[in-house]
Amino acid sequence: MIIDVHAHWGPWFFTMDVAEANLATMDRYGIDRAIVSATEAVIYDAGAGNRALAERLDGQDRLLGYVTVNPRRLDQAARDLDELLPTGRFVGVKIHTDYTASPVTSPQTRDALALVASRGLPALVHTWGTSVLDLARLCLDTPGLRVIAGHMGADGFRHAIEAANACDRLYLEPCWSHAPAGRIAEVVAAVDGRRLLFGTDATLIDPSSAFGAVAAAGLTGEAAERVAWRNAAELFQI
Template sequence: MIIDVHAHWGPWFFTMDVAGSTLATMDRYGIDRAIVSATEAVIYDAPAGNRALAAYLETQDRLLGYVTVNPRRLREAEADLRTYLPGGRFVGVKIHTDYTGSPAGSARLREALTLVAETGRPALVHTWGASVLDLAEVCQDVPGLRVIAGHMGADGFRHAIEAARACDRLYLEPCWSHAPAGRIAEVVAGVDPDRLLFGTDATLIDPASAFGAVAAAGLPGETAERIAWRNATALFRL
């Protein structure tokens, strides 16, 4: 069983749609389920993208959704959370800090994540470099908030280790367009294995990158199984 907690549905605005359609990519790599955000919602218009994804998910059994939230448009975000989360097809919230101009340490993001915490659902938040430390601080300060540090800080993965140690409600997923030797093994050695997830960033990045990075870490079977699906099942209550 493999659950991809960081995937996308819909075309990108640049020529990096390398992994093809979501379902074809899943079949190619043996991914059983994926939790996806609409690229339209992430990049352009959150309500429009969420609405389109909701209609698409009604036709799919293997995909679940993230409600994408723009911290600069919280009234719309609150309406979408009320509309889509109760139906069961959306199981979490997606926030991209860069595209929305809402850094991890900003008041906007803190307000958005406070709103998310009230829903009881986890949020996948884009992190890069040391921003994962700011996300951990918000996680500590907002009661009940559970967050996934998307890309686990990318080149800031050592900051991600520190962040996960600082907040026991912060989870890490590894997708990144680079795969430095030893990155996954170092994170696994430094973090509670119950808070590690598997994500690919498909369709933006071919899942081969994440699969290869995790495989190269030579993880024990039990740890690999937790990352592949057990931790996601618990976090999203699947």
């Protein structure tokens, strides 16, 4: 069993034939379930993208959705949550801090994550470098909030270790367009294994990158099972 907690649906703003690639890509790599955000929602119009994704999710059981939240449009975000959560197809929230020009330290993202916490949902938040430390501090300051540090800080993965050890409601997922030797193994050795997830960034990045990086860590037994699916199943109640 494999659950991908960081995936996308829909075309990007450069030439990629990915709109219908989700299930074929999942089949190729043996991914059983994926939690996806709409690219339109992430990079352009959250409301329109969220509703387009809702139509895509209807009637199939391998994809689940993130409601994408733009921290600078919280009224729209609240409406989207009210409308889409009752469908049962959305299990979390996605916030991309760069595309929305809303750093983790901004009041907009603070308020957005407070809204997420009030709905009892996990939030996948884009992190890079030291921003993962800011996310841990914000999580500690927001009662009930559970956050996934997308890319686990990328080149700031050692900061991600510190962040995860500081906040027991912060989870790490590893996808990144680079794969430094030993990165995953170093994180696994230093962080509670119950807070490690698997993500690929498909369809933006081919899943082979994440699979190779995790395979290089040599996980076995319960540790491998937890990363592959069990932690995600518990976090998202799948």
